[in-house]
Amino acid sequence: MDKSKMFSRLVAVVALLAATEGFASGGGAQLDAADIDPGNISSLQRGARNFINYCSGCHSAQYVRFNTIGKYLELSEEQLVDNLMFNADKTFETIKASMPAADAARWYGTAPPDLSLMARAKGADYVYNFLRGFYLDPASPTGVDNLVLAGTSMPNVLWELQGYQSAVFTEHTVDGVTSREFEGFEHVTAGTLDAEDFDEFVRDTVNFLAYIAEPIRSDRRKLGVWVLMYLIVFGIIALMLKKQIWKDVK
Numbered sequence: 001m002d003k004s005k006m007f008s009r010l011v012a013v014v015a016l017l018a019a020t021e022g023f024a025s026g027g028g029a030q031l032d033a034a035d036i037d038p039g040n041i042s043s044l045q046r047g048a049r050n051f052i053n054y055c056s057g058c059h060s061a062q063y064v065r066f067n068t069i070g071k072y073l074e075l076s077e078e079q080l081v082d083n084l085m086f087n088a089d090k091t092f093e094t095i096k097a098s099m100p101a102a103d104a105a106r107w108y109g110t111a112p113p114d115l116s117l118m119a120r121a122k123g124a125d126y127v128y129n130f131l132r133g134f135y136l137d138p139a140s141p142t143g144v145d146n147l148v149l150a151g152t153s154m155p156n157v158l159w160e161l162q163g164y165q166s167a168v169f170t171e172h173t174v175d176g177v178t179s180r181e182f183e184g185f186e187h188v189t190a191g192t193l194d195a196e197d198f199d200e201f202v203r204d205t206v207n208f209l210a211y212i213a214e215p216i217r218s219d220r221r222k223l224g225v226w227v228l229m230y231l232i233v234f235g236i237i238a239l240m241l242k243k244q245i246w247k248d249v250k
């Protein structure tokens with residue numbers, strides 16, 4: 001293959017990669033960064049409380065045990081029972097949805113998915129934007145649609161906190177094809193939280209979802225530091241040993 005051919009193939013591959021990258025990130029609306037802090041234990045504690053109060057009515061987290069959360073989030077058994085375990089008796093139980101999945105599927109059309117691995121599957125930014133992305137849509141059976149998951153059957157469960165917002169779109173027609181572009185949200189009614197506090201509420205919730213999706217991440221990082229330190233110390237010893245052994249051999 002001559003050089004120019006190789007070059008044009010390379011360009012084609014790069015263009016393809018760039019295109020799939022755009023596709024993977026949803027193509028449409030730009031996602032705001034969730035900016036979560038996995039090391040912030042109080043954020044995780046608030047996120048756990050938010051999840052139990054606002055999500056576990058419909059969503060389970062079947063890979064997550066209360067005692068595991070308690071240990072990592074520095075909660076005593078009493079705090080666990082009083083604040084999180086409204087729907088469980090024993091700390092080794094996992095987080096179950098209050099609503100039976102079959103009923104939920106009948107009522108909402110789609111069963112609410114288990115959220116144990118959701119933040120890893122879809123990304124923290126996605127979940128952050130999904131929860132902030134509900135807007136009024138009179139044509140929808142739930143009264144709302146969602147910017148990142150159009151036509152979703154999940155109702156806007158955080159409306160009391162956020163208030164209701166509408167979405168502003170501009171329409172463009174190119175060659176007879178009309179597409180609409182998202183311009184921004186407009187508040188219609190105020191919620192109990194202002195915009196900044198609401199974002200914080202969602203950020204904490206997403207932080208918790210990201211933690212349960214990969215609970216060993218922080219352990220792994222700590223272990224990684226020890227492994228590196230061991231390698232460095234061992235490397236120094238090996239070097240000294242080599243000098244010692246070879247010192248008489250010239």
Ligand code: HEC
Nearest residue numbers: 054055057058108110111112113118127149152153154157
């Ligand atoms: C009233 C029931 C209900 C509650 C409460 C609820 N959800 Fe949902 N949720 C649903 C349903 C139904 C779906 C499936 C939606 C679909 O596929 O269109 C869903 C889907 C989702 C999805 C997946 C979206 C996707 O891209 O597939 C996420 C993430 C999610 N919910 C997060 C949450 C979080 C976080 C909370 C708590 C703040 C919450 N939900 C509270 C009913 C609920």
